[in-house]
Amino acid sequence: MTKPFVHTSYPSRVVFGPGTLEQVAAEVELLGVRRALVIATGSAQHAADETQAALKELFAGRIDGVRQHVPTEIAEAARAKAREVDADGVIAIGGGSAIGLAKAIALTADVQILAVPTTYAGSEMTPVWGETSGGSKTTGTDLRVLPKTVVYDPLLTLQLPLNVTAASVANALAHCVEAVWTEKANPITKTTAVEAAKALADGLRELLREPEPANQQRLPSPAEIGARGNLLFGACLAGSALASAGTGVHHKLCHLLGGTYNLPHAETHAAVLPQVTRVKAPEVPRAKARLEEALGTDDLATGLFDLFTAANVPTSLQALGLTKEQAKDAAARFPGDVEEILTRAWAGTRPEGATR
Structure with a gap:
């Protein structure tokens, strides 16, 4: 019931x-x-x-x-x-x-x-x-x-470079994942988020299988157009889920990092999301399992990290230009205990817990 x-x-x-x-x-x-x-x-x-x-x-x-x-x-x-x-x-x-x-x-x-x-x-x-x-x-x-x-x-x-595409997909996936654990999350936002995550992961993997075009004027393949459509559909659903569920620790942390240290928005999501997910996702085991099925992984945090890595999206804040001292400063500024999350995100440590 x-x-x-x-x-x-x-x-x-x-x-x-x-x-x-x-x-x-x-x-x-x-x-x-x-x-x-x-x-x-x-x-x-x-x-x-x-x-x-x-x-x-x-x-x-x-x-x-x-x-x-x-x-x-x-x-x-x-x-x-x-x-x-x-x-x-x-x-x-x-x-x-x-x-x-x-x-x-x-x-x-x-x-x-x-x-x-x-x-x-x-x-x-x-x-x-x-x-x-x-x-x-x-x-x-x-x-x-x-x-x-x-x-x-x-x-x-279609002309969006693959690295920019992948970083933007990471941003959209952050909407999906956080929409299952906020205070306002509910069965509708969770179902929407899971469908969005599947469309986003499928679309990104399809693009990764397509060769990067040497000639930007070449005609796109039907598979590429389909993948791009999947990604936009996933982004639409992900935004809808987040609009209703609101934001939690992940987005608040990314807004702090972006606004204070001028880090690139999408790439910051890619570096922080696996580390926040490692901590927060176990609180919602059913939604975690559904997202894992959507992404085709046996551990959500590690699956996200591996997907971003495969797409060559930076998974460390250090790679984005944040210093270790700034990471510590950000942890002190944040109204909550996020020191471990930021330490791991700064170093780009692969979340443990998966048996792959």
Whole structure:
């Protein structure tokens, strides 16, 4: 018998499939937006150009280039731009940084967000925002920042380098794993997280079997398009699970490391997640077993570590530039006992406990 629980679902319209970038202008009209500000990462310039042209008279302005962790000065400049062009909608094309900047605008202005993710960060499915100032990252939850529509086009992710892809998948898997042990975790978030983890692991392993293209102009194989679709589907589910389950020690620790020491967001997840999982996953044995089955491993923490290693994602904070002294400082700053977790994450120690 299922125990009583409370679950919150967040309303978003999802448009999924190869070529769906072409539907963005129509989706903007459907939202009733009349002046759309486009935000694009450097790697999404071509997609932003296409979108800008398709918007025609609905196009109000554009912001090119974003920075991770959404520094306050970048957020303030974006808010000023939105006011200047009188935007009532923001189209964010790119990874979590682009979507995060759109959220920074929506937090203080009456605008609707349409997100076009080109990585697997999952921020597009959550009402969570973050902003960094003075070496400290502040996060919060507000329905105003939840994108109203999310357009997933696997074709936009085909040129994403394998190392960037794998790190982004690690970020998405962190959403899956933490969504099973937070205080608000429930049977719905856990089931969603397990399905997401399977799609993400399957998609990443399929890409690892595909040769890295020497010529970026070559036509993608059906297997590659399918794998990319799997990854975006997994990222969508993972973001949904985290949106409802909230965050726990893992994300709070990664936000501290990223905001204070400017570590790369996705890679920090890859280094920290196996070590936090080693400690936290035994508290939820049933969910742990289901995630292990989804990932095809007999130990969740070690399975994650090995998957990241196989994909050449750094699994130590030291490799990301964090000093041993900074790791100790981070442990002292964190409101909880995480010294062992950070010591192992800094060194990149393989979690013990698996018999493989």
